[in-house]
Amino acid sequence: MSGAGESILGGLNPAQRQAVELLGRPVLVIAGAGSGKTRTLVHRVAHVVELGVDPREILLLTFTRRAAAEMLARARQLNPACAAVGGGTFHSLCNRLLRRYAARAGLMPNFTIIDPADAEHLVRGCIDELGLKGGKDERFPKPRTVFGLISASRNLELSLAELIQTREPHLWPISKEIERIALAYAQAKQRQNQVDYDDLLFMAEALLRDNPDIQDDQRRRWRHVLVDEYQDTNAVQARLLELICGPGQELMVVGDDAQSIYRFRGARIDNIFEFPERFAGAAVVKLERNYRSTQPILDLTNAIIEGAGQRFDKRLFTELLEGPKPRLERPRDERGQSRLVRERIQKLLADGARPEDIAVLFRAGRDSFDLERELTAEHLAYVKYGGLKFLEASHIKDVLAHLRVIANPLDFVSWQRALMLLPGVGPTTAQQIVAHLALAAGPADFGPRLRACPQGKRSAPVRQLAELMDELSDPAAPPLDKVEAALEYYEPFCREQYEDYPRRLRDLEELPGLARAFGSLEDMLAELVLDPPAAHAEEMGGGRITLSTVHSAKGMEWPHVFVIWATDGRLPSSASLDDPDGLEEERRLLYVACTRAAKGLLLVAPRESFNRFDGARDQELSRFLDDLPAAVMESSGGAVFGEAFTRLAAAAAPDETPVARPVAAPRAVKEPAGPKVGSVAGKMALLQYDRPFPVGEMVSHAKFGRGKVIGYRGDDKIMVHFTGYGLKTLVLKFAGLQPAQ
DNA sequence: TGGCTTGTTTCATGT
DNA sequence: AAACAAGCCA
Numbered sequence: 001m002s003g004a005g006e007s008i009l010g011g012l013n014p015a016q017r018q019a020v021e022l023l024g025r026p027v028l029v030i031a032g033a034g035s036g037k038t039r040t041l042v043h044r045v046a047h048v049v050e051l052g053v054d055p056r057e058i059l060l061l062t063f064t065r066r067a068a069a070e071m072l073a074r075a076r077q078l079n080p081a082c083a084a085v086g087g088g089t090f091h092s093l094c095n096r097l098l099r100r101y102a103a104r105a106g107l108m109p110n111f112t113i114i115d116p117a118d119a120e121h122l123v124r125g126c127i128d129e130l131g132l133k134g135g136k137d138e139r140f141p142k143p144r145t146v147f148g149l150i151s152a153s154r155n156l157e158l159s160l161a162e163l164i165q166t167r168e169p170h171l172w173p174i175s176k177e178i179e180r181i182a183l184a185y186a187q188a189k190q191r192q193n194q195v196d197y198d199d200l201l202f203m204a205e206a207l208l209r210d211n212p213d214i215q216d217d218q219r220r221r222w223r224h225v226l227v228d229e230y231q232d233t234n235a236v237q238a239r240l241l242e243l244i245c246g247p248g249q250e251l252m253v254v255g256d257d258a259q260s261i262y263r264f265r266g267a268r269i270d271n272i273f274e275f276p277e278r279f280a281g282a283a284v285v286k287l288e289r290n291y292r293s294t295q296p297i298l299d300l301t302n303a304i305i306e307g308a309g310q311r312f313d314k315r316l317f318t319e320l321l322e323g324p325k326p327r328l329e330r331p332r333d334e335r336g337q338s339r340l341v342r343e344r345i346q347k348l349l350a351d352g353a354r355p356e357d358i359a360v361l362f363r364a365g366r367d368s369f370d371l372e373r374e375l376t377a378e379h380l381a382y383v384k385y386g387g388l389k390f391l392e393a394s395h396i397k398d399v400l401a402h403l404r405v406i407a408n409p410l411d412f413v414s415w416q417r418a419l420m421l422l423p424g425v426g427p428t429t430a431q432q433i434v435a436h437l438a439l440a441a442g443p444a445d446f447g448p449r450l451r452a453c454p455q456g457k458r459s460a461p462v463r464q465l466a467e468l469m470d471e472l473s474d475p476a477a478p479p480l481d482k483v484e485a486a487l488e489y490y491e492p493f494c495r496e497q498y499e500d501y502p503r504r505l506r507d508l509e510e511l512p513g514l515a516r517a518f519g520s521l522e523d524m525l526a527e528l529v530l531d532p533p534a535a536h537a538e539e540m541g542g543g544r545i546t547l548s549t550v551h552s553a554k555g556m557e558w559p560h561v562f563v564i565w566a567t568d569g570r571l572p573s574s575a576s577l578d579d580p581d582g583l584e585e586e587r588r589l590l591y592v593a594c595t596r597a598a599k600g601l602l603l604v605a606p607r608e609s610f611n612r613f614d615g616a617r618d619q620e621l622s623r624f625l626d627d628l629p630a631a632v633m634e635s636s637g638g639a640v641f642g643e644a645f646t647r648l649a650a651a652a653a654p655d656e657t658p659v660a661r662p663v664a665a666p667r668a669v670k671e672p673a674g675p676k677v678g679s680v681a682g683k684m685a686l687l688q689y690d691r692p693f694p695v696g697e698m699v700s701h702a703k704f705g706r707g708k709v710i711g712y713r714g715d716d717k718i719m720v721h722f723t724g725y726g727l728k729t730l731v732l733k734f735a736g737l738q739p740a741q
Numbered sequence: 742t743g744g745c746t747t748g749t750t751t752c753a754t755g756t
Numbered sequence: 757a758a759a760c761a762a763g764c765c766a
Contacts, residue, residue: 063756064755064756065756089756090756091756092756115755115756116755116756142759142760144759197755197756198756200756201756261754262754262755262756264753264754264755265754265755265756363753363754364752364753364754365752365753365754366752366753366757367753386754386755389755394757394758424743424744425744426743426744426745427743427744428742428743428744429743429744529756530756531756532755549753549754549755550754551753551754551755552754552755573753573754574753575753576753585754589754
């Protein structure tokens with residue numbers, strides 16, 4: 001065994017090796033971006049299997065199912081026995097627990113899991129039911145807003161009243177009504193045997209907390225627990241971990257506070273900081289050596305994160321010194337951006353890069369629409385992650401609705417959806433039919449009841465639906481057969497309803513392939529809701545460029561990365577500009593985006609964007625890039641600072657005819673042109689008078705020796721790249737720098 | 742009355 | 757793109 005063990009540990013650096021081998025106490029691994037975090041987790045799994053631990057007693061909790069699958073595949077390569085390791089997300093673990101102990105959790109075992117879109121439907125139903133529509137003039141908040149509050153209140157574990165006061169103060173007068181909706185929503189879920197994402201966590205927590213025998217059972221079941229992306233867990237998830245992991249079990253959590261990007265969903269960076277208190281005797285291991293990126297890329301990312309209030313101090317360093325500097329390009333507009341990115345991609349491909357080596361990252365799903373058009377026109381194949389999900393597309397939901405009512409006959413939301421597809425059936429008629437169906441004893445009863453109700457007697461389409469239900473309710477039929485029956489039934493509706501039906505029918509073709517993997521309809525639906533496949537995910541291996549939101553790109557890396565829309569208002573998103581904590585998260589988001597790059601990084605920030613209301617609007621460079629030292633980036637117009645200067649000059653010069661800007665009253669917009677220009681001018685002054693060492697010059701420091709001035713941060717700090725110590729930010733007043741020859 | 746059509750509005754991030 | 761409101765028609 002020692003031979004194999006050696007080979008597993010062989011390629012690890014000392015810190016990684018320590019994390020892999022440390023047993024007998026809880027371990028917190030602080031893993032900087034690209035520091036071999038996944039490698040460490042995978043090797044630890046394989047290592048303990050080598051030591052003789054039964055792989056079925058190992059639990060690997062990750063942020064997405066995709067991450068779990070990838071890690072387990074890698075572990076299997078090290079040792080085939082790792083195939084039996086248990087892996088998944090907190091949500092999927094909770095799902096399994098709740099199905100197994102449904103009765104004791106107060107559920108029926110065939111409960112359906114609803115996604116936020118379903119939840120909003122339910123909430124809308126509750127608002128109607130309570131008669132809260134509001135009069136002519138007064139507008140009641142949208143279901144989306146109300147559900148957002150309900151979910152936030154649960155994730156942050158604050159009362160609705162508190163949340164409304166701080167987050168949506170204008171809704172304060174109707175907070176009582178919102179509380180009534182929240183209650184009605186909870187009751188509706190219970191009546192319909194449904195569970196939302198938040199319920200999965202809280203109900204599993206209650207199950208473990210209130211049933212010591214189940215908790216013991218879990219604690220005995222898992223000898224080893226490993227948790228990835230711990231910085232993005234929320235309060236319940238941390239408590240669940242405490243419930244599952246007692247003394248005597250081996251626990252390792254891995255995270256990076258600089259990469260926490262799910263605050264909006266209740267993630268607590270503090271879970272990391274509190275780990276040593278909550279798990280007594282914990283050891284902390286830091287992984288600081290970066291294996292992914294070249295030094296020029298790290299110089300940029302270190303500079304970006306420098307401005308954040310980081311608490312676990314890490315110094316990322318690498319030995320990959322060679323490589324081009326990250327570049328910044330400022331095309332005129334979105335089309336220019338798309339063309340530029342497309343051309344650079346074609347150049348990379350011509351130079352021998354593979355499509356799968358290239359990724360384009362962005363803040364929001366829609367930020368890539370124009371680029372997608374450009375890539376499609378040039379026949380460049382891509383996969384897109386994030387944004388609209390496969391499951392959220394209405395045609396997919398339509399088909400699944402028919403299957404969901406079979407799995408859970410109480411799922412009236414799905415009934416409503418299925419019925420409203422029929423010609424002549426709108427909300428009211430659907431409601432009437434549902435009233436008849438609610439009396440059904442089970443799926444086998446649906447067909448007869450549909451035929452017997454008044455609408456069924458009159459309408460041929462309703463009778464067709466009845467036939468489908470007869471077919472679907474056969475308990476012996478495998479999920480695949482049911483999916484195919486539902487697809488066959490739905491196809492004509494799809495052709496009828498959607499102009500772009502060929503694309504949608506192609507999407508639907510994915511379903512049978514997914515169904516094959518599952519033994520029961522319930523399992524299939526649950527997995528599908530918890531881990532929706534990426535849109536247009538066609539067969540792998542064909543070699544496709546990746547398009548991804550920054551969130552979905554977490555944990556991934558590519559040799560060549562493009563970050564598009566690096567402008568103020570997109571990244572940072574305009575929605576977070578007035579919230580300092582939200583803004584901090586935007587900075588980390590840009591950090592995560594840039595640290596995905598191994599060799600090449602290109603940031604693109606169009607100079608203007610167009611939208612229907614305001615016409616063309618000038619776009620400022622993202623504030624996180626604007627205040628960066630010039631030397632960490634190259635841009636086509638020279639240094640970044642030159643960029644700002646060009647802008648200043650352009651603003652001062654009376655431009656051509658004031659371009660067709662709508663005369664209609666502009667909406668109240670922040671950032672009037674004046675002060676912004678003023679601040680740029682202020683910067684120029686600083687450069688001249690307050691910055692004693694020119695960028696690019698060599699300086700010397702008592703402790704760090706010789707280094708090159710990379711740039712300044714604000715008025716009082718200087719950034720210097722020291723030979724042997726890497727990039728440092730020093731307070732000018734105290735640094736005692738001397739010019740060096 | 743209820744369903745359907747048309748125009749308007751709005752749109753992070755994701756388990 | 758899809759949800760919503762308003763107005764039209766059976």
